[in-house]
Amino acid sequence: MIDLSLLFALTGSVPNLYYAAPLVVVISLVYGATRHEHPAEIIKHSLRSIIWVVGFMAVIMAVIWVAGVMI
Amino acid sequence: MSEIVYPQEQGEPVVVNLGNPYVAAVLAWLIPGAGHFYQLRFAKGLLFMLCVLVTYFVGLGLGHGRVVYASNRPNDFRWQYPLFQIHCGAVALPALVQAYKTKDGDDPYFVLCERYPAKYSEADLSLKRIEEDNKPAVMPKNTLKDGFMAPPPGIADPAHQDVLARWHFDYKHFFEMGTLYTMIAGVLNLLAVYDAFCGPAILTADQRERLESKKKGQDQI
Numbered sequence: 001m002i003d004l005s006l007l008f009a010l011t012g013s014v015p016n017l018y019y020a021a022p023l024v025v026v027i028s029l030v031y032g033a034t035r036h037e038h039p040a041e042i043i044k045h046s047l048r049s050i051i052w053v054v055g056f057m058a059v060i061m062a063v064i065w066v067a068g069v070m071i
Numbered sequence: 072m073s074e075i076v077y078p079q080e081q082g083e084p085v086v087v088n089l090g091n092p093y094v095a096a097v098l099a100w101l102i103p104g105a106g107h108f109y110q111l112r113f114a115k116g117l118l119f120m121l122c123v124l125v126t127y128f129v130g131l132g133l134g135h136g137r138v139v140y141a142s143n144r145p146n147d148f149r150w151q152y153p154l155f156q157i158h159c160g161a162v163a164l165p166a167l168v169q170a171y172k173t174k175d176g177d178d179p180y181f182v183l184c185e186r187y188p189a190k191y192s193e194a195d196l197s198l199k200r201i202e203e204d205n206k207p208a209v210m211p212k213n214t215l216k217d218g219f220m221a222p223p224p225g226i227a228d229p230a231h232q233d234v235l236a237r238w239h240f241d242y243k244h245f246f247e248m249g250t251l252y253t254m255i256a257g258v259l260n261l262l263a264v265y266d267a268f269c270g271p272a273i274l275t276a277d278q279r280e281r282l283e284s285k286k287k288g289q290d291q292i
Binding site for chain 2: 016019022023026027029030031033034035036037038039042
């Protein structure tokens with residue numbers, strides 16, 4: 001049987017992840033702005049960056065969970 | 072006046088007028104977004120200004136006005152300030168004024184609260200904060216005063232409960248989050264300075280083609 005306690009422990013700190021949301025948005029916007037000049041392109045680039053960062057965080061969380069289950 | 076033209080595969084080339092890049096960079100460092108306003112790039116200037124200043128002030132608020140301070144004392148070298156926070160520009164400079172004011176033990180400007188006993192490490196007593204509704208019967212002669220953007224008063228001693236330890240205890244994760252937010256605001260402003268000095272790092276058609284051919288080569292391998 002899969003032990004979900006680590007997953008609950010990880011997701012239990014979700015309110016703390018709220019602090020990351022504005023940071024992800026501003027970092028993506030500023031990074032996008034250093035790569036483009038037109039607002040539409042900046043926003044497009046920022047949205048791609050947000051998806052990439054959130055996906056990366058999700059993968060790290062999944063790796064920690066899998067490692068916790070295996071150990 | 073320097074002007075950069077980025078040729079595009081389709082449509083008009085992107086033209087960026089940097090004005091005097093050195094003036095723009097100094098302005099951008101001093102006031103986030105000001106370098107872009109000087110270059111008449113208002114949309115990007117506003118974006119940088121909002122992103123950097125909102126992040127900075129949210130961080131400062133989370134840390135109750137104490138997370139941005141300059142200190143080079145034994146046991147309290149605040150490396151976050153010279154490496155990151157100072158790059159927010161003028162809004163981070165009051166920390167230098169406060170550090171200069173308090174370096175010989177003087178009280179800071181803009182006192183946020185007072186604590187006693189001042190010689191807590193000698194008596195090994197824990198610090199008490201003087202509140203409006205919790206004033207001691209006899210006001211202590213010497214108190215330690217927390218100042219807005221000032222270093223923690225009193226000596227920094229890891230063996231005792233110093234003021235910095237009280238800040239961490241009182242504000243818990245908000246102190247760390249405030250520090251992180253203000254550090255990130257500084258890094259973001261460095262990116263804005265780069266953009267004001269060099270222009271955006273837009274890929275030209277040639278560079279894009281080279282990257283794509285490189286990618287294709289890797290795929291084939």
